[in-house]
Amino acid sequence: MIHQDSRKLLEIRGLRATVSGIEILKGIDLTVRSGEIHAIMGTNGSGKSTLAKVLAGHNAYTVTAGSVVFEGNDLLGLEPEERARAGVFLAFQYPIEIPGVSNSHFLRLAYNTVQAQRGKDELDPLEFEDFVREKMKLLDMNPDFLDRGVNEGFSGGEKKRNEILQMALLEPRLAILDETDSGLDIDALRIVTTGVNKLATRDNAIILVTHYQRMLNYIVPDYVHVMQGGRIIKTGGKELALDLETRGYDWVGAERRSAIGA
Amino acid sequence: MSMVTGNSYLDSLLQGQPQLPPSPLAWFNQLRASAVDRVGTLKLPTTRDEDWRFTDITPLAKLSFQPARVISTLQATDLERFYLDEAAIRLVFVDGTYMPQFSTQQGKAGESGLIITDLSAAVPRHAAAIEPHLGRHAGFEDNLFAALNTAFLQHGAVIVAPRNAAVEAPVHVLSVSTQPGAASHPRCLLIAESGSAVTIVEDYVTLGQEGEEAYVTNAVTEIVLKDNAQVDHVRIQRDSTQAFHIGNCAVSLARASRYRSVSVALGARISRYDLNVLLADEGAECTVDGLALISGRQLADTHTCIDHARPSCTSRQAHKCIVDGAGHAVFNGKIVVRAGAQHTDSAQSNRSLLLNAKARVDTKPQLEIFADDVKCAHGATVGQLDNEELFYLESRGLSGLAARNLLTYAFGAEIIDRIPVASLKHRLEQTVLEQTKRN
Numbered sequence: 001m002i003h004q005d006s007r008k009l010l011e012i013r014g015l016r017a018t019v020s021g022i023e024i025l026k027g028i029d030l031t032v033r034s035g036e037i038h039a040i041m042g043t044n045g046s047g048k049s050t051l052a053k054v055l056a057g058h059n060a061y062t063v064t065a066g067s068v069v070f071e072g073n074d075l076l077g078l079e080p081e082e083r084a085r086a087g088v089f090l091a092f093q094y095p096i097e098i099p100g101v102s103n104s105h106f107l108r109l110a111y112n113t114v115q116a117q118r119g120k121d122e123l124d125p126l127e128f129e130d131f132v133r134e135k136m137k138l139l140d141m142n143p144d145f146l147d148r149g150v151n152e153g154f155s156g157g158e159k160k161r162n163e164i165l166q167m168a169l170l171e172p173r174l175a176i177l178d179e180t181d182s183g184l185d186i187d188a189l190r191i192v193t194t195g196v197n198k199l200a201t202r203d204n205a206i207i208l209v210t211h212y213q214r215m216l217n218y219i220v221p222d223y224v225h226v227m228q229g230g231r232i233i234k235t236g237g238k239e240l241a242l243d244l245e246t247r248g249y250d251w252v253g254a255e256r257r258s259a260i261g262a
Numbered sequence: 263m264s265m266v267t268g269n270s271y272l273d274s275l276l277q278g279q280p281q282l283p284p285s286p287l288a289w290f291n292q293l294r295a296s297a298v299d300r301v302g303t304l305k306l307p308t309t310r311d312e313d314w315r316f317t318d319i320t321p322l323a324k325l326s327f328q329p330a331r332v333i334s335t336l337q338a339t340d341l342e343r344f345y346l347d348e349a350a351i352r353l354v355f356v357d358g359t360y361m362p363q364f365s366t367q368q369g370k371a372g373e374s375g376l377i378i379t380d381l382s383a384a385v386p387r388h389a390a391a392i393e394p395h396l397g398r399h400a401g402f403e404d405n406l407f408a409a410l411n412t413a414f415l416q417h418g419a420v421i422v423a424p425r426n427a428a429v430e431a432p433v434h435v436l437s438v439s440t441q442p443g444a445a446s447h448p449r450c451l452l453i454a455e456s457g458s459a460v461t462i463v464e465d466y467v468t469l470g471q472e473g474e475e476a477y478v479t480n481a482v483t484e485i486v487l488k489d490n491a492q493v494d495h496v497r498i499q500r501d502s503t504q505a506f507h508i509g510n511c512a513v514s515l516a517r518a519s520r521y522r523s524v525s526v527a528l529g530a531r532i533s534r535y536d537l538n539v540l541l542a543d544e545g546a547e548c549t550v551d552g553l554a555l556i557s558g559r560q561l562a563d564t565h566t567c568i569d570h571a572r573p574s575c576t577s578r579q580a581h582k583c584i585v586d587g588a589g590h591a592v593f594n595g596k597i598v599v600r601a602g603a604q605h606t607d608s609a610q611s612n613r614s615l616l617l618n619a620k621a622r623v624d625t626k627p628q629l630e631i632f633a634d635d636v637k638c639a640h641g642a643t644v645g646q647l648d649n650e651e652l653f654y655l656e657s658r659g660l661s662g663l664a665a666r667n668l669l670t671y672a673f674g675a676e677i678i679d680r681i682p683v684a685s686l687k688h689r690l691e692q693t694v695l696e697q698t699k700r701n
Contacts, residue, residue, distance in 0.1 A: 100672030
């Protein structure tokens, strides 16, 4: 929600990035303040998932121009783990399976790493077990998932719940949810989005990267941005998402072309 | 085999052999004598032998090894850290010699007919059970190391699971090396009678400190499964990183029997493990898994042969190597499907992880199929850690190093997880965790 005493969390200016020498982001400007929920929409290949990965620090992408300031610090100078510890969280579109590492071990490791960074107490396995079980209730997750390998054999919906569980544990300042709605049936979508809504506070912010409007029925954005060709070509309120749902994406591009006289 | 050193070297390895006390049983003495003869005609293998192409054992031939002395100063407290919580039955061998004071031979009452004892005691008492099998499965005609071991036959683990008996607790066969410069020849014979079920843990450990002088462990294990028998076989090699470890294991499966094995190689400067599994009758099943986790200048060579001799047998094999430093892993996995062995179902995978530019792996799946109605799948991959997996962990706050360690651990844990003895599994997981943290 937009509120008066919000702070500037994220400021992206003129961000350009390439992968394998091909430019994907061609000048992104975006400001996110605490308490806000931003939706970034666009067709496949518009660059929205690339933006998510660049913000999280994926090393396959090279930033060629621009700046990203997160809570007053240069985000681009930080390693991925430093960004995570500073409070940036990316919920993956395709969460990685890691057979051989139990989910509970992984979750505790991540939790304790971030806790230590924030000068807070780490939890031993027993303490963590109680703590994580509480958090799992938020997402209606079966505790059996703690004993399985990380995402190993999880359904699409279970993987996404596990991502949001990590968000609940790590309590990020900025959460970027990359296509969290994809692969979810309607029940799972409701559970996951309810969980996300409970995690949204006045002090943090959420960027939802999505192709479709349907998640925005559950998580109401303050701003909707449309990406195309590596740029944000239109920004509006939540009603923009409904327009996109009924009219598709083409008109936005056409509108922009006429605006810039192309 | 080609010549690498004079036979004087082999003579030196036979030092002390003539002093072994003779057995009251002629066949036993004959077995030893024929093994001594074979040692006299065989040569130390070199890299010119196809089976030893990647494994150069000249460092072994440069050292002179003495027969191990019997030492009596060991205390139970020296060994307790190796004991397994689950293993009510434990046979302890120190430098190849049976140590009754550290062993617990019998399981619970009611397991009548169960034989668990040292070879020297078992041979006279249970000759009828032992004679048809001892030295009959692990052939030494063409195998110098099996011949050497057999020449030194004296102590060893003998386990006979009686008909239809389920031996609940795992049997722990603990071989401890304590003497630098010594050669020992551990021996193990397991006979699982019809319908029996037993778990055996072969465990090779050292009391020495890292960086100590070399020693040689030259082990031979024979496992016989009668109809419908089930054997779980865990083999852990955690010798000193200066040691040489040669292991030969031969397994024979009768009708509808099931053999599952997990072997883990962590130690030794040079280790070589040959596992030969003969699926000798219909409906037999085996699962043969392995992990080599090495670094520094270690070499770990695993040669397996799964022989589908009869129809409708199943084999599954997953072998993994994790190689750091300038380590070198070798895997040669042979699957034989003999003529007439129709409806064979076989799958083999070998995955290797190289953690250093100097690390090396040589892998060779070898399928020899002489039947036409069979299913044989195999695959081998060699690679580095996956960039997407690393990024996933880093994005959760783990340092690059911690992420690499965790993924390396996970790669190995997939095999360790299959060990059916919980305390050993946890202990090894810790070992792998620590080892993968050293990078």
